[in-house]
Amino acid sequence: MKTMMKQAALATAVAATALTGATAASAEGETYILVSHAPDSDSWWNTIKNGIALAGEQVGASVEYRNPPTGDVADMARIIEQAAASNPDGIITTLADFDVLKGPISAAVDQGIDVIIMNTGTPEQAREVGALMYVGQPEYDAGFAAGQRAKDEGVTNFLCVNHAIQQPTVGERCRGYADALGVELGNAMMDSGTDPAEIKNKVLAYLSANPDVDGILTLGPVSADPTIAALEENGMAGDIHFGTFDLGEEIVDAIKGDVINWGIDQQPFLQAYMPVVILANWDRYGVLPGNNINSGPGFVTKDALSKVEEFAGEYR
Incomplete structure (x- = not known):
């Protein structure tokens, strides 16, 4: 019965988003935090922010983006520790410097928080810190x-x-x-x-x-x-x-x-969007892709720009 209720809630959230375009309420109550290494000045990460926002709306989960304003990785380590202290259902994070970040990420995993590594790092490093998987470009x-x-x-x-x-x-x-x-x-x-x-x-x-x-x-x-x-x-x-x-x-x-x-x-939209969807399905149904996900590379040339140009800086 509980599973059926969860499925109905998810379907309702997705349908509401599709029909109204409004932010869906967090029917399931999950909270996911994405932590990146990017400084505030790097506009490329707007696509990441859009990716988690859309995924959160569609699955009915609460999502939040955090980063060190200057891009300082030591600051990022502290942000991961602070995120873990708030006891979210999942943390999505880059692994910009393995030596600096492996400690706080592993500690979050040991605390019982599900972690997905995205964008920066490697599948091997993700496995070493105990993450569920890696989503990004090799x-x-x-x-x-x-x-x-x-x-x-x-x-x-x-x-x-x-x-x-x-x-x-x-x-x-x-x-x-x-x-x-x-x-x-x-x-x-x-x-x-x-x-x-x-x-x-x-x-x-x-x-x-x-x-x-x-x-x-x-x-x-x-x-x-x-x-x-x-x-x-x-x-x-x-x-x-x-x-x-x-x-x-x-x-x-x-x-x-x-x-x-x-x-x-490298399709950063997928790097942000997919982890939220994966964590929601893992939390609700216990299902998880069996392999890491390669979001790129894909070459964009002059003759293939129409869709890319339309969404560049937003979803591409």
């Missing part, structure tokens, strides 16, 4: 796929602009790219920082000092947008091969304008 594999494509398109010597050097798994994108090209990564991976003016100046300086570079890889809008500005300033926009991870308004415009050859969409 970073090295995505970088390798990017490198294979770049190699086919003529790239031989590259610059990888890494704005998240403190997150080792993100750097695996650069490493996979280099391996696919068959070259040493070496100094080709730049620690760009996150300040747009500084990134632009560093890219300009690197390209001036290394005129044989014929390809650029950026790891998201934080590094892509200033790199676009750098290429426009030095006259190389459209003349140097340019691939990027993730999407955003300026990236989409640059793909349309033939400045960026392609973007790699």
Whole structure:
């Protein structure tokens, strides 16, 4: 009887959302908290916020997004501890720095809180901290796929602009790219920082000092947008091969304008949406996917932009 009531409540919540578009009440009473490593300044995470909000509405659960305002991982560790102290039904979190975050995440699991790792980290690390599963993009594999494509398109010597050097798994994108090209990564991976003016100046300086570079890889809008500005300033926009991870308004415009050859969409909407749905079904019915979920990579080119452009920065 209880199961039937829960099923009816879930169906009602989904139907109400579909019919009215309004936020559904938390009929089941679950509370899920997503903790990310992203600073407030990184607008890419708006898609994550939209993903958990929509999932919460559709399954009738309460969801909340928390992050360290400056992106400090030590701050993030404290936020996870605070989230666990509120005893939610589940925590969804990135694993930006395994050494710093494994303690608080494992402690939450030991407390009896279900945890899903998303976006950053690896399936192996998720298993080690006791999480239910990992939802995200396999970073090295995505970088390798990017490198294979770049190699086919003529790239031989590259610059990888890494704005998240403190997150080792993100750097695996650069490493996979280099391996696919068959070259040493070496100094080709730049620690760009996150300040747009500084990134632009560093890219300009690197390209001036290394005129044989014929390809650029950026790891998201934080590094892509200033790199676009750098290429426009030095006259190389459209003349140097340019691939990027993730999407955003300026990236989409640059793909349309033939400045960026392609973007790699890791589908952050799914990284946020799926864990909420999975946790709700786990809590209510005891069902769980048997494998981790790869949300990407998917290449976005100029001829496939219509749907992406419509929802870029919102759901894509």
